[in-house]
Amino acid sequence: MHLKVLVPFQIFVDCSDVARIVALGTSGSFGILPQRLDCVMALAPGVLSYVTKNGETIYVAVDRGVLVKTGSEVMVSVRNAIGGADLGNLHEAVTREFLTIDSMEKDRRLVMAKLETGLLRRMAEFPHGN
Numbered sequence: 001m002h003l004k005v006l007v008p009f010q011i012f013v014d015c016s017d018v019a020r021i022v023a024l025g026t027s028g029s030f031g032i033l034p035q036r037l038d039c040v041m042a043l044a045p046g047v048l049s050y051v052t053k054n055g056e057t058i059y060v061a062v063d064r065g066v067l068v069k070t071g072s073e074v075m076v077s078v079r080n081a082i083g084g085a086d087l088g089n090l091h092e093a094v095t096r097e098f099l100t101i102d103s104m105e106k107d108r109r110l111v112m113a114k115l116e117t118g119l120l121r122r123m124a125e126f127p128h129g130n
Contacts, residue, residue, distance in 0.1 A: 001034050003050055005060060005076045012081045013060060017053040021074060023067055024048070032069055041067045043078065047090050058083075061090040061097075
């Protein structure tokens with residue numbers, strides 16, 4: 001299989017000799033072998049692993065995203081990715097980086113919603129001239 005992991009503005013992984021892929025979807029872990037039917041999967045923050053044809057296992061921490069398999073092509077598009085060989089450090093990176101960013105984004109969205117509501121309320125108070 002040919003695996004590409006895309007992050008905004010660059011290709012993070014481009015490997016053409018992949019034998020199998022394991023990723024974390026929104027409903028659990030799943031594996032992809034070359035003969036699997038075409039599919040689309042939503043990814044949760046976690047560790048994606050792939051094994052090359054020469055037996056090397058490579059781990060990549062990925063943020064939320066989507067995986068698309070069409071034929072022998074597997075495209076993964078995520079907001080952020082961290083590469084590395086040490087699986088323990090990658091699990092820590094997922095917790096530290098991606099899950100913290102999610103909670104910060106929720107806080108940001110809450111603040112923006114409050115600002116928008118306040119702005120709309122004040123605009124409604126302006127006298128409307130005819």
